[in-house]
Each structure stands twice: as structure tokens, then as C-alpha cells.
Amino acid sequence: MxxxxxxxxxxxxxxxxxxxxxxxxxxxxxxxxxxxxxxxxxxxxxxxxxxxxxxxxxxxxxxxxxxxxxxxxxxxxxxxxxxxxxxxxxxxxxxxxxxxxxxxxxxxxxxxxxxxxxxxxxxxxxxxxxxxxxxxxxxxxxxxxxxxxxxxxxxxxxxxxxxxxxxxxxxxxxxxxxxxxxxxxxxxxxxxxxxxxMSVAESRIWRNLALFVGASAIVFLFLMALLNVMLNRYVISPVMRMAKTAEAVSMGDASVPEFEYAGSDEIASLSRSFNRMRRSLDSAMSMLDK
Ligand code: HEC
Known part of the structure; x- marks a missing residue:
């Protein structure tokens, strides 16, 4: 999932x-x-x-x-x-x-x-x-x-x-x-x-209830949409790109450019570690080649 x-x-x-x-x-x-x-x-x-x-x-x-x-x-x-x-x-x-x-x-x-x-x-x-x-x-x-x-x-x-x-x-x-x-x-x-x-009072209760459910559903859907956009932008998309780079590197493709992700969040720190690891790997590989 x-x-x-x-x-x-x-x-x-x-x-x-x-x-x-x-x-x-x-x-x-x-x-x-x-x-x-x-x-x-x-x-x-x-x-x-x-x-x-x-x-x-x-x-x-x-x-x-x-x-x-x-x-x-x-x-x-x-x-x-x-x-x-x-x-x-x-x-x-x-x-x-x-x-x-x-x-x-x-x-x-x-x-x-x-x-x-x-x-x-x-x-x-x-x-x-x-x-x-x-x-x-x-x-x-x-x-x-x-x-x-x-x-x-x-x-x-x-x-x-x-x-x-x-x-x-x-x-x-x-x-x-x-x-x-x-x-x-x-x-x-x-x-x-x-x-x-009681009819007037009852219909007022149901109308208010419908309004409450409707308003909360709108707020929820808006928050869900916002969360999905942010999740995609800040987590899923960089992780997928990083995975693609890692995949290429693991297949021995040294030509792929370094993974770039600016910022100071966790993904940025992960990308820095990833790039460091890749550089170490590259130099280890080149030492092996000699
Ligand atoms: C002068 C006579 C008289 C007095 C005094 C009187 N009533 Fe009546 N009462 C009647 C009559 C006649 C009716 C019926 C009225 C109608 O046609 O609706 C009645 C009706 C009622 C009814 C409605 C139920 C029914 O019997 O049809 C209630 C309750 C009632 N009276 C309570 C009281 C109370 C309590 C008092 C004292 C504070 C009181 N009455 C004093 C003559 C009287």
C-alpha cells in the first residue's frame, strides 16, 4: 500500500x-x-x-x-x-x-x-x-x-x-x-x-445537522487535498526521484547526476547523506578499478 x-x-x-x-x-x-x-x-x-x-x-x-x-x-x-x-x-x-x-x-x-x-x-x-x-x-x-x-x-x-x-x-x-x-x-x-x-423544531434540528455535516465535509476535503499536494511535493516526489537515482547507481550507472534537493528538512538531510554515500561508493569503486 x-x-x-x-x-x-x-x-x-x-x-x-x-x-x-x-x-x-x-x-x-x-x-x-x-x-x-x-x-x-x-x-x-x-x-x-x-x-x-x-x-x-x-x-x-x-x-x-x-x-x-x-x-x-x-x-x-x-x-x-x-x-x-x-x-x-x-x-x-x-x-x-x-x-x-x-x-x-x-x-x-x-x-x-x-x-x-x-x-x-x-x-x-x-x-x-x-x-x-x-x-x-x-x-x-x-x-x-x-x-x-x-x-x-x-x-x-x-x-x-x-x-x-x-x-x-x-x-x-x-x-x-x-x-x-x-x-x-x-x-x-x-x-x-x-x-x-414539534415539526418546526425537528426540521430545524435536521437542517442544522445537515449544515454541520456539509461544512465539516468541505473542510475535511479541502484539508485532504492540501495534505495530498504537500505529501506529494515534499515527500513522495523527492523520495521517488531519490529511489530512481539509487536504482540507476546500483545498476552501475555513474553518469546519473547528483540528487539535488534544497532545504533544511528531513528529506534534504536524507538527500545529503545519500549523495555522500554515493560519492564514497564512487571513490571506492574507482579505487577498486585501479
Ligand atoms: C359560578 C360557578 C362556578 C364556580 C364558582 C367555579 N366554576 Fe368551574 N365551572 C363552572 C361551569 C359552569 C363550568 C363549565 C364551563 C363551560 O361550559 O365550559 C366550569 C368548568 C370548570 C373547569 C373545566 C372542566 C369542566 O368542568 O368543564 C374547571 C377545571 C373548573 N371549572 C375549575 C374551577 C375552579 C378551580 C374553580 C375555583 C377557582 C371553579 N371552577 C369555580 C362553574 C363554576
Whole structure:
């Protein structure tokens, strides 16, 4: 195997090994960053939903309390307004998702689905958990989903959610006496579920990875080409010329000119030694001839 081939093979193997390792590392770091970005989107959406909730209970509810006792107005309920506002938000971002799901909801539309029920039960089983993070694959691709427990922290909630007798009659008239009752203080009755699509983050990870591999390949190919040129110029070509001279000398051809290689590198020192050896050989030969 020639020197050049050996060098190239060793370098290419090293490059591929390093590339593989750094691609894995790069992917993991990019993915972690993408997750952090998705989590900050979720934080933003949650803050938005909580703001709508607060606006409803602080501004709307007191205004419409009298009217709601005659004819119940769901618009005065924070959960209703937060979810309705988010439905409007989805006109702009249809892949984003927000739901206040409950195991026993007042509004049947808020009933937890299978997977939602599993998460709520997990949060109920461990009240220390402040959220549940999962990645779900749906028809529209993977979604980053964070679920926050909805815990009854205030006794005022139980005015409407303990028994139909305690609840405002106008509310029972609208929603019926069956659902959304029997909730207890400090009980996790449901969860705030927020999902954001991962497609943008994922395609960004792959694009960055492709850029990284492409850029490193260009640098590697350039360095390989440079190394080959230098190897050829400073090592292979002088060694081949020296070999040719040595071959001619060994065949008894004394007419070949001295090997010339200027410089102060190892090849130059080798060529000087070679020429010295040749001169000694020549004089030894001429002494023999006498
Ligand atoms: C005035 C009565 C009333 C009070 C007080 C009240 N709620 Fe509700 N709550 C409702 C009604 C009615 C709905 C259904 C709204 C709809 O149609 O989406 C509801 C819905 C909910 C939902 C969504 C799931 C479901 O049952 O449909 C959650 C969660 C919730 N309430 C939590 C609370 C919490 C927590 C409190 C206390 C801070 C509270 N509620 C206080 C009447 C009330």
C-alpha cells in the first residue's frame, strides 16, 4: 500500500469516526435546545391562558353576576373563556392545542380522553408532580405536550362544583345536575393540557445537522487535498526521484547526476547523506578499478 493511500485511509477513517461521534453529540445538544424552546412556547401559552382566566374572574364575573343568576352565562367562567380564547388563537396557529380536561367535567366537551385520563391519574397519584411532559405522535406529526394539574385550592370553587343543591340554580338548569359535582378541596380534578407541534423544531434540528455535516465535509476535503499536494511535493516526489537515482547507481550507472534537493528538512538531510554515500561508493569503486 502506497504512502498516500495509507495516509488517506487513516485520515478518512478518523474523520468518519469523529464525524459520527460529533453528529450524535450535536443532535443531542440541538434536541435539548429545541425542547427548551418548545417549553418556553408552552410557558407563554399557559401564561396567556391564565391571564384570560384572571381577566374573566376579576373583570367579567363581578359585572355579570346578577344577570348570571337569572340566566347562567358561561362567559363568566374562567375555564370557558380561556378555552374559547384559545380556540380563536387556533385560527392563527391551528397546530397548537389547549384544553382544561377533567375526569368529571361540568361541560361534557371537557371530558378527558383516554390518554388525557392516564396523565391526570398519574398527576392525581403523585400530588408532588407539578407537571407531566410527553411527546405524542398524532395525525399531524409529533407534539410536545405538557400537562399541569388543576387542583381545587379555594373553597369558592365548591360553590358550583360540590353538589347541585349548592350550585346556582341557573347553572344547574343549563348544565344539569349530573356532571361537574363532587369535587373536593385539594383534589386534582383535571389538568391543563398544552401541546405545541414539534415539526418546526425537528426540521430545524435536521437542517442544522445537515449544515454541520456539509461544512465539516468541505473542510475535511479541502484539508485532504492540501495534505495530498504537500505529501506529494515534499515527500513522495523527492523520495521517488531519490529511489530512481539509487536504482540507476546500483545498476552501475555513474553518469546519473547528483540528487539535488534544497532545504533544511528531513528529506534534504536524507538527500545529503545519500549523495555522500554515493560519492564514497564512487571513490571506492574507482579505487577498486585501479
Ligand atoms: C359560578 C360557578 C362556578 C364556580 C364558582 C367555579 N366554576 Fe368551574 N365551572 C363552572 C361551569 C359552569 C363550568 C363549565 C364551563 C363551560 O361550559 O365550559 C366550569 C368548568 C370548570 C373547569 C373545566 C372542566 C369542566 O368542568 O368543564 C374547571 C377545571 C373548573 N371549572 C375549575 C374551577 C375552579 C378551580 C374553580 C375555583 C377557582 C371553579 N371552577 C369555580 C362553574 C363554576
Amino acid at each position: 502506497g504512502l498516500r493511500l495509507r495516509f488517506n485511509l487513516i485520515l478518512a477513517t478518523c474523520y468518519l469516526l469523529c464525524l459520527g461521534l460529533s453528529v450524535v453529540l450535536f443532535y443531542q445538544i440541538s434536541r435539548r435546545e429545541a425542547m427548551e424552546q418548545l417549553q418556553s412556547q408552552i410557558d407563554l401559552l399557559r401564561a396567556q391562558a391564565l391571564s384570560v382566566r384572571r381577566y374573566t374572574s376579576e373583570e367579567i364575573q363581578p359585572l355579570l353576576a346578577d344577570q348570571s343568576s337569572l340566566q347562567f352565562l358561561p362567559q363568566t367562567i374562567p375555564s370557558f373563556s380561556a378555552q374559547t380564547a384559545f380556540r380563536n388563537f387556533r385560527d392563527f396557529y391551528p397546530q397548537f392545542f389547549y384544553k382544561e380536561a377533567a375526569l368529571n367535567p361540568t361541560n361534557p366537551a371537557d371530558l378527558a380522553k383516554d390518554w388525557e385520563r392516564d396523565i391526570i391519574n398519574r398527576l392525581r397519584a403523585d400530588p408532588q408532580l407539578d407537571k407531566d411532559v410527553s411527546i405524542r405522535t398524532t395525525d399531524t406529526g409529533a407534539h410536545y405536550t405538557v400537562t399541569y394539574p388543576l387542583v381545587i385550592k379555594s373553597a369558592s370553587c365548591l360553590e358550583c362544583h360540590s353538589t347541585p343543591e349548592k350550585a346556582p340554580p341557573s347553572m344547574v338548569a343549563l348544565y344539569g345536575p349530573k356532571n361537574g359535582f363532587g369535587w373536593k378541596l385539594n383534589e386534582t380534578i383535571g389538568a391543563q393540557i398544552i401541546s405545541v407541534p
